Amino acid sequence: MREKYVMDFHEGSAEMKSLLGGKGANLAEMTRHGLPVPPGFTITTDACRRYYEEDGKLPEGLIDEVALAMKRLEGAKNQTFGGVESAPLLVSVRSGSVHSMPGMMDTILNLGLNDRTVEGLARSSGKPSFAYDCYRRFIQMFGEVVYGIENIYFEQLYHSMKSNTDTDSLDHLPQEDWQTLINQYKKAFASHAGRPFPQDVHEQLELAINAVFRSWNNSRAVVYRRAHRIPDDLGTAVNIQAMVFGNLGDDCGTGVVFTRNPSTGEKGLYGEYLINAQGEDVVAGIRTPLPVSELERSQPETYRQLLATCEQLEKHYRDMQDIEFTVENRKLYLLQTRNGKRTAQASVKIAVDLVHEGILSRTEALLRIETGHLDQLLHRAIDSSATLDVLAKGLPASPGAAAGVAVFDADKAEQWAKAGQKVILIRMETNPDDIHGVIAAEGVLTSRGGMTSHAAVVARGMGKPCVCGCEEIRIEQDAFSVGGQTVKEGDWLSIDGATGRVIRGTVPLTEPEMSAELLELLQWADDIRELKVYTNADNPADASKAREFGAEGIGLCRTEHMFMSAERSPVVQAMILAETAEERAAALQRLLPMQQSDFEGLYRAMSGLPVTIRLLDPPLHEFLPDLEQLQERLSSLDSAFSTGNNEDNRYGEEREELERLIRKVKRLHEANPMLGQRGCRLGIVLPEIYEMQVQAIFQAAITCCSEGIRVIPEIMIPLVGHPRELEILKEMVHREAKRLLAAAGQELPYKVGTMIEVPRAALLSDQIASHADFFSYGTNDLTQMTYGYSRDDAEGKFLAYYVENRILPENPFEVLDTEGVGQLIEMSVNKGRSVKPDLKAGICGEHGGEKNSIFFCHSAGLDYVSCSPYRVPIARLAAAQAAAASKTVAYSG
Ligand code: ADP
Ligand code: MG
Ligand code: MG
Secondary structure (H helix, E strand, O other), X not given: OOOOOEEXXXXXXXXXXXXXXXXXXXXXXXXXXXXXXXXXEEEOHHHHHHHHHOOOOOOOOHHHHHHHHHHHHHHHHOOEOOOOOOOEOOEEEEEEEOOOOOOOXXXXXXXXXXXXXXXXXXXXXXOHHHHHHHHHHHHHHHHHHHHOOOOXXXXXXXXXXXXXXXXXXXXXXXXXXXXXXXXXXXXHHHHHHOOOOOOOHHHHHHHHHHHHHHHOOOHHHHHHHHHOOOOOOOOEEEEEEEOOOOOOOOOOEEEEEEEEOOOOOOEEEEEEEEEOOOOHHHHHOOOOOEEOHHHHHHOHHHHHHHHHHHHHHHHHHOOOEEEEEEEEOOEEEEEEEEEOOOOXXXXXXXXXXXXXXXXXXXXXXXXXXXXXHHHHHOOOEEOOOOOOOEEEEOEEEEOOEEEEEEEOOHHHHHHHHHOOOOEEEEEOOOOHHHHHHHHHOOEEEEOOOOOOOHHHHHHHHHOOOEEEOOOOOEEEOOEEEEOOEEEEOOOEEEEEOOOOEEEEOOOOEEOOOOOHHHHHHHHHHHHHOOOEEEEEOOOHHHHHHHHHOOOOOEEEEEHHHXXXXXOOHHHHHHHHHOXXXXXXXXXXXXXXXXXXXXXXXXXXXXXXXXXXXEOOOOOHHHXXXXXXXXXXXXXXXXXXXXOOOOOOOOHHHHHHHHHHHHHHHHHHOOOOHHHOOOOHHHHHHOHHHHHHHHHHHHHHHHHHHHOOOOOEEEEEEOOOOOHHHHHHHHHHHHHHHHHHHHHHOOOOOOEEEEEEOOHHHHHOHHHHHOOOOEEEEOHHHHHHHHHXXXXXXXXXXXXXXXXXXXXXXXXXOOOXXXXXXXXXXXXHHHHHHHHOOOOEEEEOOHHHHOHXXXXXXXXXXXOEEEEOHHHHHHHHHHHHHHHHHHHHHHXXX
């Protein structure tokens, strides 16, 4: 039997999302529960996939099924599609894929109107203006969606007709004028579409279905999917639904309501309502709507019903809902419900509140939170003590502070951002065609539209600060004016999405604070996670910050960062340039106390927790000045001398010194430093450096222990590829430790381990494990060497292309390549533990703070992940999610 492409709303349910799309599945679910949803049916996503398989032809039999469904709909509504005698059946044709992609694909309203049915609608409603206005909207929407005609061609006609009348609405326009306007619309349609406006309602429907399928691949939908990592091959469903009218007069209207505040998470109806308006008007941000409480004032009964329905839906879906509704002559209709998009702050508050309300379990709440959301919560806000040049105030649509230069056009925003400029995108209102500009911008400011306008919804979804509906500002071309001041393109501007403030210039920002809800949630995370979370830190400030965020130790301290300060680099240079062992020893003796105090700082910040210190990793020439600069200095020295500008007689001396430096830099130069004399290779060839570091580690430990601090040092040898390398250096560490501890009469447990970052080390992990107390996967280098990419070259050159063209699913330096690099890690852990069952293993690359990579670490049986301080809370959550997810699988399996 051929598959069925059409399902009536009462046949479907919420579980059928992938087949019916989110919108269709939820319309079906609401219908099943007896909520007032206008009747209709859904064309499945199967049909859309078929459509693309057959190069843009509707699948065979679809139109027949649609015709039958339309017959059923006619029966349900007691109206005729294309009927002229009484009220004609009109429908909306709405897209809707599995993932909600607000406004990215197309919807057509009032389909079924033509020159004849419009008369039927005028008669049956008794409101000719209403009927013509619906027709006008339909021609415009149909033209736009099906034939790509820009709406400006229609809007112009509308506005010039409006300016010829006395009132600012067309409610009382005489019939002849309406006829004229409709004729102008049809003309405009014909001239841009290259064909007359279709009068056959069945043809209208078929064209509309095609257009919705096509809109799956329009550029804004594609951009949105990329940004949200939604696969391209899911396809969209098409929902065909009887129209209801919010534009029949003042006891009608349309609105969008959230069951909780999507910005803060506060419980209570939160939304907007537009009297005498049709659906699109609210979301398009064309008129700034009233708060939904307006409905409570004008229609208390309808409001109460809405409130009850909202509660019912929230309980049913066990999540905050974003609901579209229309009131037609005081009767409430529901047109959509979905889990509402929300800010990070709201998402945490809602999840925690739902647990307290007994609706969710703690584990469910943890699984609800997107790790990306936590990332945003740890963003900075405007320092409240700063004096600000506040220019205007709009609606606080998406929190967070952003600063950038003003740009008034999405294309330009994208270009400037690509060139490295931070920009704030400023628009009267945004629409889906601006999506690339929103992605590129630090934040978005609009002068029109409410909290549910396109700009607000999209910005919240992306976690970008947004201020919208800032009606005080007057936008012209490339500038806006407010209170006698002007902000031009390129001027610096800040916005505060938490308060709605628009501020001239850049503003001081403060560190994020964790809300009580977030702290509670992370506590739940700690209760169930199995991975420990360490941090990568090489100074006490970062270490303390990380500890505040819940870090349980330092997984990676990169000691090279301690070599780079202005005060130290001359000493480091002297050490590198030393011609004799004595000279080198002298320089190292000067570095020793500095290193020692570094480690003391870390131990104090991390008292009682492990501190993993990696011995020096990069090649030495990284600490020397740039060769080209030295050569330039030499030639300018020479030319100064030849023009007699060198007063003192130090020319010869200076020249000699420079030449010495150049010789040394040249000698240390490597064709491929990433694969050169670095890490343990350097430590073996020049043992004094590592010896000094080990001394500093233990002397610092001895000092701290005497102060009562609990010190747990773990010494990590980088870049081991052969077991012998580790063996030599491990013995050196033990020798030094023994000597120093004995001299101090102290005992101190410590560990010596290695980074696994050379594929050979992963392959020989059993041999290496016999010399190691722990393994730490340095996934940055391990990825470089497994793929054979040098990160700097790859990211600057081909990697973006690879990801864009889906040659690679992700940038492997951001998301761990579990198939390749992950295979090495799993094999290595297993081999290592086959020799040493209690071998401690973790990861310390940038992947340690990334969700999918953390899931992998959990399943590979690692003991810990280590990430930058600000990602510690994210890692705690992701580790808990991984634990919860693997348990769920285990139960259901
Ligand atoms: P989106 O996914 O972009 O929100 P929708 O398909 O939900 O697009 O429709 C756009 C607007 O049209 C919404 O405001 C919706 O409520 C309204 N709408 C859709 N179908 C109908 C209908 N049958 N009657 C009245 N309004 C409708
Ligand atoms: Mg909608
Ligand atoms: Mg490395």
